[in-house]
Amino acid sequence: MLEFKLSIKNLLGAKLRTFLNLFVLSISFVVIILLNSLMDGWDAQAKKDSVEWEYGNGHLLNENYDPLDSFSILDGHGQIPNNINNLTPILVHQATIYPDGRMMSIKINGIPKDQKAIKIPTTKISANPSKFPALIGKRMAESANISIGDEVLIRWRDKNGTFDANRITVIDIFDSNVPTIDAGQIWMSLDNLWEMTGFNNEATFFIANDLYQHSKISGWKFKSKETLLKVITDLVDAKKSQQAIVYILLLGIALLAIFDTQVLSIFRRQKEIGTLIALGMTRKRVVKLFTIEGSLYSFFALLFGSIYGLPLFYFLAVEGFPVPPADQKVGIAMSDFIYPLYGLKLIFGTVLLVIISSTIVSFLPARKISKMNPVLALKGKLQ
Amino acid sequence: MNREIINLKNLSKSYNIAGKPFYALKEVNLSFVEGEFTGIVGPSGSGKTTLLNIIGSLDSPSGGEAIVLEKNISSLNHSESARLRNYNIGFIFQVFNLLPVYTVYENVEFALLLQNFSQDERKKLVLQALEWVGLENHKDKKPDKLSGGESQRVAIARAIVKKPKILLADEPTANLDAENAHSILKTMKKINKELGTTFIFSTHDEKVMKYLNRTIILKDGNIEKETKK
Ligand SMILES: Nc1ncnc2c1ncn2[C@@H]1O[C@H](COP(=O)(O)OP(=O)(O)O)[C@@H](O)[C@H]1O
Ligand SMILES: [Mg+2]
Numbered sequence: 167m168l169e170f171k172l173s174i175k176n177l178l179g180a181k182l183r184t185f186l187n188l189f190v191l192s193i194s195f196v197v198i199i200l201l202n203s204l205m206d207g208w209d210a211q212a213k214k215d216s217v218e219w220e221y222g223n224g225h226l227l228n229e230n231y232d233p234l235d236s237f238s239i240l241d242g243h244g245q246i247p248n249n250i251n252n253l254t255p256i257l258v259h260q261a262t263i264y265p266d267g268r269m270m271s272i273k274i275n276g277i278p279k280d281q282k283a284i285k286i287p288t289t290k291i292s293a294n295p296s297k298f299p300a301l302i303g304k305r306m307a308e309s310a311n312i313s314i315g316d317e318v319l320i321r322w323r324d325k326n327g328t329f330d331a332n333r334i335t336v337i338d339i340f341d342s343n344v345p346t347i348d349a350g351q352i353w354m355s356l357d358n359l360w361e362m363t364g365f366n367n368e369a370t371f372f373i374a375n376d377l378y379q380h381s382k383i384s385g386w387k388f389k390s391k392e393t394l395l396k397v398i399t400d401l402v403d404a405k406k407s408q409q410a411i412v413y414i415l416l417l418g419i420a421l422l423a424i425f426d427t428q429v430l431s432i433f434r435r436q437k438e439i440g441t442l443i444a445l446g447m448t449r450k451r452v453v454k455l456f457t458i459e460g461s462l463y464s465f466f467a468l469l470f471g472s473i474y475g476l477p478l479f480y481f482l483a484v485e486g487f488p489v490p491p492a493d494q495k496v497g498i499a500m501s502d503f504i505y506p507l508y509g510l511k512l513i514f515g516t517v518l519l520v521i522i523s524s525t526i527v528s529f530l531p532a533r534k535i536s537k538m539n540p541v542l543a544l545k546g547k548l549q
Numbered sequence: 550m551n552r553e554i555i556n557l558k559n560l561s562k563s564y565n566i567a568g569k570p571f572y573a574l575k576e577v578n579l580s581f582v583e584g585e586f587t588g589i590v591g592p593s594g595s596g597k598t599t600l601l602n603i604i605g606s607l608d609s610p611s612g613g614e615a616i617v618l619e620k621n622i623s624s625l626n627h628s629e630s631a632r633l634r635n636y637n638i639g640f641i642f643q644v645f646n647l648l649p650v651y652t653v654y655e656n657v658e659f660a661l662l663l664q665n666f667s668q669d670e671r672k673k674l675v676l677q678a679l680e681w682v683g684l685e686n687h688k689d690k691k692p693d694k695l696s697g698g699e700s701q702r703v704a705i706a707r708a709i710v711k712k713p714k715i716l717l718a719d720e721p722t723a724n725l726d727a728e729n730a731h732s733i734l735k736t737m738k739k740i741n742k743e744l745g746t747t748f749i750f751s752t753h754d755e756k757v758m759k760y761l762n763r764t765i766i767l768k769d770g771n772i773e774k775e776t777k778k
Contacts, residue, residue, distance in 0.1 A: 176650050440607075441646040444642075444646075445663065446633075446663050448628050541608045
């Protein structure tokens with residue numbers, strides 16, 4: 167196609183300006199894809215971790231229990247109903263520990279030793295000879311300054327409200343990206359906790375496995391995996407829209423540069439435009455020529471962006487993107503490294519967005535050509 | 550004998566300057582036949598460019614009629630006038646107006662790309678046109694590497710390659726030295742003889758006069774005098 171060949175020649179002819187434009191545009195390409203892929207990667211990883219460590223296939227909660235309200239722990243438990251399948255009971259109880267002489271309020275989670283619903287390493291409890299073995303996460307270990315093998319004094323009220331105290335042994339510190347099963351919590355065998363509290367055969371909530379089919383059980387409410395994960399989706403979406411500002415700005419600058427180049431080149435190249443018309447080119451084709459020329463920036467930017475973008479994308483996919491410690495305190499699962507998730511939809515969407523928008527900003531100034539007076543254009547007298 | 554291909558009847562072109570009409574051309578009556586080699590001669594501002602632009606359908610008259618190859622210029626729309634120029638009219642400008650990103654070969658080929666020639670035909674015609682103007686050996690150069698004389702030769706080759714009926718040359722020698730001017734004129738004369746192309750020049754260059762078969766002297770938009778050899 168004539169217009170296409172001529173546009174390419176024109177672009178290659180205007181070396182520096184072309185390079186600058188496609189450089190900015192290629193950065194928008196790379197940044198849009200990278201930021202979104204990181205967010206998607208984070209989203210996927212956070213969901214996977216949360217399901218594996220906390221949510222399972224959903225939670226069946228005592229109707230008086232609200233995980234966000236620690237006062238509800240007191241009454242939010244009940245007898246394990248008969249004939250329930252594919253549910254792992256968890257009993258939550260409040261207690262106090264005294265690390266380094268400080269007083270620290272914590273939650274004890276009682277969990278069956280042989281459970282397979284979540285990744286809490288409960289098998290280590292069965293294997294340990296201590297009388298009251300306990301598991302904690304790395305955050306808890308850090309904040310309470312506890313190491314493996316430490317004995318910790320713990321105080322709680324039993325079902326009658328009477329204070330009781332004991333020494334538990336921390337037998338393992340697990341490493342999970344999910345802060346909500348870690349910070350301020352201790353995991354013990356459910357049998358131990360029943361014994362300590364007197365709440366025999368009671369649970370605060372259950373973790374469902376993949377085979378679980380919910381049917382109404384009175385006194386208990388079910389929250390599906392999807393409902394529980396919505397917190398993460400919402401948070402990631404909120405983060406995404408914050409980031410959108412970054413690339414809307416970037417893309418805006420790139421498009422402005424193209425628009426500016428187009429306006430300028432239509433003005434500077436009016437003699438050329440007049441000549442093309444004098445040679446018998448229709449105005450429509452000249453408009454097409456200049457539009458293609460502008461939109462080709464996105465094509466070249468794509469090629470150029472690939473030169474440095476693809477190795478970068480590959481590197482991050484392999485090595486991960488390091489998350490600064492401050493950013494990890496967002497309250498949902500986040501690991502030290504995020505591995506971006508490159509979606510076809512995202513990549514095609516971005517490419518399409520950039521191509522369409524750069525075509526539009528090229529077309530707008532080029533449209534002027536069709537109203538140009540070729541005589542004035544040839545004389546170079548258009549303002 | 551020779552067919553009339555351009556007929557201008559009471560042709561006027563006026564501009565509105567400070568609310569008053571200013572006439573760049575005033576009631577010009579002229580006709581041209583096939584194969585002419587004619588110069589429109591006159592001082593700067595006399596209306597030469599305006600006249601050529603109207604014949605070439607780049608501009609439209611404000612009064613009277615311009616019939617070019619049996620088409621009324623005033624009644625052509627954008628694409629019809631593009632078509633007329635594409636197939637039948639070649640332009641040569643004072644400042645050459647070559648496409649800077651194209652090589653000599655590609656500049657000449659461009660005129661054919663707008664029509665539907667095959668690649669082989671294009672190659673044949675382009676090389677032939679370059680031979681006419683003596684630039685076969687410069688075909689891969691870019692315009693910025695050419696001298697003024699060479700540039701104008703490329704422009705002639707570009708105008709002539711599609712073998713138009715009419716060739717309009719607006720002060721083609723104004724930016725050339727005497728030697729180049731003479732050689733360009735000789736080339737055009739040769740093409741005029743061999744292809745029968747109708748040439749209409751505008752000029753105020755004395756050197757051009759002796760090549761012309763017909764001279765039309767324009768002053769302030771009016772024909773002052775006409776001489777034929
Ligand atoms: N667009 C225009 N607006 C106003 N006056 C114009 C315009 N174009 C040409 N003219 C005037 O018309 C006259 C003839 O111009 P032109 O045909 O370019 O003369 P020439 O080519 O003989 O030098 C000049 O006086 C010029 O100033
Ligand atoms: Mg002039």
